[in-house]
Amino acid sequence: ETGVTQTPRHLVMGMTNKKSLKCEQHLGHNAMYWYKQSAKKPLELMFVYSLEERVENNSVPSRFSPECPNSSHLFLHLHTLQPEDSALYLCASSQARTGRSGNTIYFGEGSWLTVV
C-alpha cells in the first residue's frame, strides 16, 4: 500500500470514448506527476504540477489533458485515444524544494489503459 492512490487500476476504452484517470496523494507533498510506461521503454514524464506551476513534455499529444485542482489530487483526462496509447499510466508525488539536493518521487500502483 502506497501513499499515492490511483483509480481505476484497469481501464478499457474505445477510440471515441472520453474517460479520466484519478490520483490522490496522502503524503503532504506539493508536486504531482503523470508518467507513461510502455513495454520495453523507459518511463516517460508527461506532466508535472509543482507549486501551482504546470510543466509538460512537449511531445505529449493534446488528447491527454491534465487537471490539478489542489496539491493532493491529479486527473488525466483522455479523449479520442489511439491504440498506441495503451500503456501503464503512473501518478507520482514529491516534496518540491529548492536547493542542491534532489527530491524523491513516490509512485502509485498505476492505471493500466487499453485502447481498442
Added chain:
Amino acid sequence: EDQVTQSPEALRLQEGESSSLNCSYTVSGLRGLFWYRQDPGKGPEFLFTLYSAGEEKEKERLKATLTKKESFLHITAPKPEDSATYLCAVQSSGSARQLTFGSGTQLTVLP
C-alpha cells in the same frame, strides 16, 4: 540532455549468487540518483537516493554506490523474492522537477 543506461537488460541468478547491476549516466549537474524496484503490474517502489560521488546506502541485501559517472546496485546472497525490475533514474540541475529513467534491469533469482 540527461541520459541513463542500465546494464544488463536481464540477469538470472541462482539463489545466494551475488552480483551487481550497473547504471551509467550523463547529466548537467547531478541533484540525485534514484533506485527503484518494480514488480510486474505495479508502480515503482523507492529504494535509495544518492546525492554525491562516494556515497553508499544499504537496505537488507541491497547496497547502492555512486561515482561521478555510474552507480551500482549490489545484491548480496539474493533470494527469489528479490526478483523484479530495478530502475535507475537521475535528477539534474537542468530538470529539477523530473526524473530521467533508464530502461531497467530485469532480475530473476532462481531457487
